[in-house]
Amino acid sequence: MPVDIETNPGLTQVKISGSCTIFEAAELRQTLLAVAGVATPVVVDLSAISDIDTAGLQVLLALQKQCGLVLFSKPSRAMQTALDLLNLNRCFSIEA
Numbered sequence: 001m002p003v004d005i006e007t008n009p010g011l012t013q014v015k016i017s018g019s020c021t022i023f024e025a026a027e028l029r030q031t032l033l034a035v036a037g038v039a040t041p042v043v044v045d046l047s048a049i050s051d052i053d054t055a056g057l058q059v060l061l062a063l064q065k066q067c068g069l070v071l072f073s074k075p076s077r078a079m080q081t082a083l084d085l086l087n088l089n090r091c092f093s094i095e096a
Contacts, residue, residue, distance in 0.1 A: 003031045012038045017048035020056030029059045036066040043095065047074035052082050061091060071095040 001018040014035055020028060035042055044060070064070040073095040075083065083089050 001028060003028065005031075005035060007038060007040070010040055012040050012042045013045065014042060015045040015048060017050075019051040020049055020059070021051055021053045022055035025055035025059050028056065029062070032059065032063045035063065038067070041069040041071065042067050044070060044072045045074055046072055046079045047076050049076045049079045051078050054086070057082060057086070057088065064093070 001016070001020065001024040003017070004013075004015045006013045012035060014032070016028070018024070042063075044063070049056075060072070064072075070093060072092050075094060083092060
């Protein structure tokens with residue numbers, strides 16, 4: 001599961017690709033810990049997530065809690081389906 005992190009002055013961008021399930025959750029959490037210490041807003045691109053379960057959602061919610069400002073953008077069909085199914089849209093700050 002590739003995660004691209006790009007830190008620029010004033011903004012950190014993260015793009016998560018592939019599956020975000022219980023099988024990848026520990027690795028994803030470790031990777032995203034690097035982002036938790038940045039002092040800039042974080043934009044997480046969700047467009048390339050092919051599969052996500054509650055473990056993956058939990059990691060993303062933890063990132064949101066640990067960072068000052070996290071905006072999630074471009075949810076993939078799999079991501080949007082999971083948010084709708086679990087009624088979690090209000091828990092994620094989805095950027096239009």
